[in-house]
Amino acid sequence: MASVVLRDVTKRYGDFQALHGASLHIEEGEFVVFVGPSGCGKSTLLRMIAGLESITSGEILIGGERVNETPARHRGISMVFQNYALYPHMTVAENMGFGLKNIGTPKAEIDARVAEAARILQIEALLDRKPREMSGGQRQRVAIGRAIVRKPKAFLFDEPLSNLDAALRVQMRTELARLHQTIGATMIYVTHDQVEAMTMADRIVVMREGHIEQVGAPLDLYRNPKNLFVAGFLGSPKMNFLEGRIGEVGEGRVLVDVGHGAPLSVPVSSRIDPGPVTVGIRPEHLKLAANGSGVLTGRVDVVEQLGNSTLIYVDLGGRAQVVAEESGDCPAHVGETVRLAVAPAAAHLFDGRGDVIPRSVP
Amino acid sequence: MTITATASSSLAERRETVTGRREAWAAYLFLAPFLLVYLVFLVYPLFKGFWISLHDWELVGSYREYIGFLNYEDLWYDPIFWLTVRNTLTFVALTVPAMTVLSLALALGVSRRTRTHGILRGIFFASSVFSVSVVTLIWQMVLNGERGLIAHLLRSLGIAPIDFLGHPFWAMPSMVVATLWWSVGLPMALFIAGLQQIPGELYEAAELDNASRWTVLRKITLPAIHRTVILVIVLQIVLQFQVFGQALLMTQGGPADRTRTLVQNIYHTAFRDWQVGYASAMAMLLFVLMFFVSMLQLYIGRRED
Amino acid sequence: MSRDATVQVQNPWLDRLVLVLLILMAAMWLIPVIWIVVMSLKPNAVLMRSTAGFLPIPFTLQNFTDLLQVSAVPNWLINSLIVAVAMTLLTLIVSSLAGYAFARLDFPGKRIIFILVLAGLMVPEQAVFIPLHTMFADWGMHNTHVALTMPRVAVPIGVFLMTQFFRAVPRELEEAAELDNASRFTVFWKIMLPLSLPALTTLGLFTFLHAWNDFLWPLVSATETDMYTVTVGLASIQGNFAQTQGLGSVMASAVFASLPVVLIYLIFQRYIVRGVAMGSTR
Numbered sequence: 018m019a020s021v022v023l024r025d026v027t028k029r030y031g032d033f034q035a036l037h038g039a040s041l042h043i044e045e046g047e048f049v050v051f052v053g054p055s056g057c058g059k060s061t062l063l064r065m066i067a068g069l070e071s072i073t074s075g076e077i078l079i080g081g082e083r084v085n086e087t088p089a090r091h092r093g094i095s096m097v098f099q100n101y102a103l104y105p106h107m108t109v110a111e112n113m114g115f116g117l118k119n120i121g122t123p124k125a126e127i128d129a130r131v132a133e134a135a136r137i138l139q140i141e142a143l144l145d146r147k148p149r150e151m152s153g154g155q156r157q158r159v160a161i162g163r164a165i166v167r168k169p170k171a172f173l174f175d176e177p178l179s180n181l182d183a184a185l186r187v188q189m190r191t192e193l194a195r196l197h198q199t200i201g202a203t204m205i206y207v208t209h210d211q212v213e214a215m216t217m218a219d220r221i222v223v224m225r226e227g228h229i230e231q232v233g234a235p236l237d238l239y240r241n242p243k244n245l246f247v248a249g250f251l252g253s254p255k256m257n258f259l260e261g262r263i264g265e266v267g268e269g270r271v272l273v274d275v276g277h278g279a280p281l282s283v284p285v286s287s288r289i290d291p292g293p294v295t296v297g298i299r300p301e302h303l304k305l306a307a308n309g310s311g312v313l314t315g316r317v318d319v320v321e322q323l324g325n326s327t328l329i330y331v332d333l334g335g336r337a338q339v340v341a342e343e344s345g346d347c348p349a350h351v352g353e354t355v356r357l358a359v360a361p362a363a364a365h366l367f368d369g370r371g372d373v374i375p376r377s378v379p
Numbered sequence: 380m381t382i383t384a385t386a387s388s389s390l391a392e393r394r395e396t397v398t399g400r401r402e403a404w405a406a407y408l409f410l411a412p413f414l415l416v417y418l419v420f421l422v423y424p425l426f427k428g429f430w431i432s433l434h435d436w437e438l439v440g441s442y443r444e445y446i447g448f449l450n451y452e453d454l455w456y457d458p459i460f461w462l463t464v465r466n467t468l469t470f471v472a473l474t475v476p477a478m479t480v481l482s483l484a485l486a487l488g489v490s491r492r493t494r495t496h497g498i499l500r501g502i503f504f505a506s507s508v509f510s511v512s513v514v515t516l517i518w519q520m521v522l523n524g525e526r527g528l529i530a531h532l533l534r535s536l537g538i539a540p541i542d543f544l545g546h547p548f549w550a551m552p553s554m555v556v557a558t559l560w561w562s563v564g565l566p567m568a569l570f571i572a573g574l575q576q577i578p579g580e581l582y583e584a585a586e587l588d589n590a591s592r593w594t595v596l597r598k599i600t601l602p603a604i605h606r607t608v609i610l611v612i613v614l615q616i617v618l619q620f621q622v623f624g625q626a627l628l629m630t631q632g633g634p635a636d637r638t639r640t641l642v643q644n645i646y647h648t649a650f651r652d653w654q655v656g657y658a659s660a661m662a663m664l665l666f667v668l669m670f671f672v673s674m675l676q677l678y679i680g681r682r683e684d
Numbered sequence: 685m686s687r688d689a690t691v692q693v694q695n696p697w698l699d700r701l702v703l704v705l706l707i708l709m710a711a712m713w714l715i716p717v718i719w720i721v722v723m724s725l726k727p728n729a730v731l732m733r734s735t736a737g738f739l740p741i742p743f744t745l746q747n748f749t750d751l752l753q754v755s756a757v758p759n760w761l762i763n764s765l766i767v768a769v770a771m772t773l774l775t776l777i778v779s780s781l782a783g784y785a786f787a788r789l790d791f792p793g794k795r796i797i798f799i800l801v802l803a804g805l806m807v808p809e810q811a812v813f814i815p816l817h818t819m820f821a822d823w824g825m826h827n828t829h830v831a832l833t834m835p836r837v838a839v840p841i842g843v844f845l846m847t848q849f850f851r852a853v854p855r856e857l858e859e860a861a862e863l864d865n866a867s868r869f870t871v872f873w874k875i876m877l878p879l880s881l882p883a884l885t886t887l888g889l890f891t892f893l894h895a896w897n898d899f900l901w902p903l904v905s906a907t908e909t910d911m912y913t914v915t916v917g918l919a920s921i922q923g924n925f926a927q928t929q930g931l932g933s934v935m936a937s938a939v940f941a942s943l944p945v946v947l948i949y950l951i952f953q954r955y956i957v958r959g960v961a962m963g964s965t966r
Contacts, residue, residue, distance in 0.1 A: 069859050090865045102856035106878040116864030402789050405868045409785035413778035413843055420816065420838035421804050427815035488706045501953055502710045508945040510897035512919040516938050517716050519922065526735040528719055568960035621808055624899050628922055642810050649814050650904055659814050666811035673806045
């Protein structure tokens with residue numbers, strides 16, 4: 018187990034800058050998730066930590082040691098690949114023991130460690146099978162087992178669940194989280210799925226176009242996104258964005274006109290001038306309002322009943338549409354005109370560059 | 380020959396690894412055994428062959444005199460050389476179209492994935508594993524004027540048997556038939572591979588469109604495998620141009636030199652007449668010719684991409 | 685309209701006609717071979733009188749036992765076997781090593797070296813057999829197994845096939861092995877080679893068949909009867925069939941010469957036919 022430190026790491030392929038100066042301190046035993054849309058550089062960064070890609074500039078430290086020039090096989094880390102990358106001609110036991118065999122570990126110790134890992138992952142019955150004789154979920158476990166056996170300084174996961182079906186994905190998610198608690202190792206996990214990031218991470222690293230946008234605990238990022246991108250990326254259904262204008266500026270609060278009802282009164286911690294802003298409101302903060310109250314008025318376009326909740330898509334006129342998340346027994350009907358209430362303290366304001374305008378803590 | 384196109388594209392996607400710089404010496408180690416053999420037994424001989432062709436060079440002894448391109452000039456006035464070129468071209472002109480049509484017809488007939496068709500495929504391909512001397516032995520016997528299979532057949536029909544291989548007209552077609560019998564398997568297998576890649580939906584769609592079998596063949600099957608057709612034709616031209624064993628063993632070039640081929644002439648000039656320099660000049664011409672035919676295929680392939 | 689469609693889907697008469705034609709064609713492929721085999725099982729004296737008939741009556745194995753005891757044929761078979769096995773092994777080794785380097789390693793000059801190697805595919809045997817002959821003559825090495833083996837190892841088709849194959853192996857496998865502490869050679873030896881077993885089998889079979897049937901080069905290099913390969917040896921005894929008295933022996937030699945390749949074909953037909961497809965779909 019070891020910490021992983023990135024200092025201003027960049028990656029360039031010819032003219033293409035894949036990574037712009039990433040800096041990050043990953044603590045020993047921490048579970049960190051890199052998340053972002055495809056092409057954001059998250060996999061590249063992971064592969065650079067693994068030693069599968071060279072580092073253009075900056076440095077990477079594993080366990081306090083600079084590893085820029087260390088080849089992958091001497092970095093002492095394990096990786097679980099998206100397509101499992103199990104050796105097709107070896108049995109499960111051989112797959113898991115391959116790394117130890119390569120460093121000359123005695124056979125008895127290899128067997129013991131493979132058995133231990135198989136026990137943790139409950140794949141003892143599969144040890145003599147070949148990869149093609151197993152299901153996707155079983156292969157995934159073996160791939161994780163292969164990583165565990167070597168007792169690496171850090172585990173790297175490259176979208177390991179994306180080839181599994183939805184049910185299995187949920188199950189493996191919880192198992193990975195449990196595995197992290199059991200062995201307490203440093204884990205770096207890459208995914209494009211924000212749900213995986215939210216549910217498993219100690220800290221999330223949101224990336225976009227080669228930049229780290231924001232780093233923090235899942236709920237912290239969810240509640241206090243630094244910019245429009247992070248706000249829109251985390252959370253499902255997505256945060257609603259409305260174009261608005263700051264009209265009146267008061268003491269610690271501004272009035273924002275979103276054009277579809279009464280202005281919103283939002284608490285802010287710093288002084289800002291009147292002008293255009295983007296207002297972000299999460300669906301769970303929009304509720305159907307009793308007649309006569311509420312700030313947004315519109316026509317119900319689609320109603321999705323999910324059982325435990327109901328998603329109501331409301332056209333506000335023009336191009337604006339918002340989603341409200343109501344309780345499961347909500348009586349909304351398509352076509353009817355509704356009014357939506359907003360908790361003003363839950364609204365986020367973003368300036369013209371997309372950066373958040375800090376709110377005051379209510 | 381069909382290859383450089385793919386080579387360049389996938390070599391372009393290079394991976395930069397941490398170990399990148401150290402990888403080079405490992406790569407050269409991996410390459411060394413092949414490159415050594417390749418340089419010694421293919422590249423060097425090719426250049427040496429050209430060098431020899433610039434000499435009056437005898438097989439045995441040490442007589443070798445540099446004469447520039449005189450050997451090539453002599454070829455121009457050598458009636459035997461032109462005769463063998465003509466014979467070879469005749470053989471190619473008879474064999475290649477026949478081979479292409481026959482192998483395509485057989486492929487169309489046996490490409491279905493049933494057991495019967497599988498066995499038939501196996502039979503048509505099987506003759507390809509024989510060596511040339513086995514094939515010539517078989518066909519010399521079959522075509523023999525007195526004791527041959529066809530002679531027996533003709534006699535039983537009351538027709539006087541023909542000594543096909545000694546016959547001025549029949550000798551060349553005999554070689555062609557033996558060659559077709561021997562090597563139809565490979566082009567047939569290429570066509571089958573091509574045919575089996577055509578999506579079945581295309582045929583279903585054509586059926587729904589009421590197309591006749593003939594129309595399906597012309598409008599769907601042939602266009603879909605036209606690359607294979609080109610490949611087969613070029614491979615066959617290159618291969619049949621090198622015809623040697625059949626002529627040497629079946630007809631000894633006869634009767635009256637009517638079946639003497641280019642490669643046979645090279646062989647005789649070098650190893651019977653000992654004129655290695657002159658034979659090399661012919662070999663070089665053959666190489667240049669084959670090279671251009673191969674390039675032609677590459678060119679056609681490129682143009683279509 | 686629907687009537688036409690059904691005619692097309694079924695059309696049993698056309699299918700049956702095609703099948704009959706195919707079976708007739710197949711007979712043309714089989715009958716000469718059967719006839720030769722039958723003759724090899726008849727006494728020479730009987731064949732002197734008539735070569736007709738498709739039944740080995742009277743039956744004898746004399747032709748075969750004679751060949752094994754008093755002829756050069758066993759020698760030729762051994763020569764062919766040594767040359768074919770050596771050529772196959774060497775081709776597999778050098779092709780897989782070089783193919784791996786071209787497919788997966790990075791080194792200066794890779795592109796140009798690869799193109800130069802592929803260009804070798806366009807060099808016909810006839811363009812190099814004379815200089816090769818003078819080279820081996822200079823070294824005093826004609827009539828050796830080495831001389832019969834080496835020139836064909838230089839043909840780059842194996843390198844090309846292995847390069848194509850290794851390129852298709854997922855990169856992740858190698859990366860996983862790299863993280864599993866495997867050196868370059870371990871990756872090649874423990875991961876890539878076992879994975880390429882089907883490709884190696886196909887390449888090996890084709891190399892063996894080519895080696896066994898090689899004609900031009902053995903013809904000029906092996907001039908001593910004892911060093912003939914069976915292909916050249918069989919050519920050397922093809923004389924005038926009208927007069928020969930040992931017709932049965934000649935046929936038996938041909939059967940001996942073909943037996944190994946036919947057996948290989950029967951056992952590995954699947955690999956061989958797939959190999960053709962492998963070479964054609966690029």
